[in-house]
Amino acid sequence: EQKLPEVKREWVKPDFRD
Amino acid sequence: MTSVVALDAVPHIRRGVKCTYDQIRESHVVLFPEGVLVLNETAASVVALCDGVRSVGEIALSLGDVYAGVEPEDIAGLVARLVERRVVDVDG
Known part of the structure; x- marks a missing residue:
């Protein structure tokens, strides 16, 4: 079995716009 | 000024806050009484793990299975900003 x-x-x- | 969140702090989403996926804009959003936050992909992954059980450090470990080069400090910084926006609370 080759993974x-x-x-x-x-x-x-990580970021966000408000 | 952004407060500091420790790696052993346990974040959870506050009541009245809804995390969802905006199909129209194809982005993850957090809806809360005061406004809307549009998250990037990694921020959405962090928020999804703010379950009140895992600490910031444990969230970083979990995300390490998916992302290469996860920085726990980035997660702590994001959580601190979300606490400021009254989207997340932390225990501990």
């Missing part, structure tokens, strides 16, 4: 390497998403600083 594909997990592709993680790039962390972007």
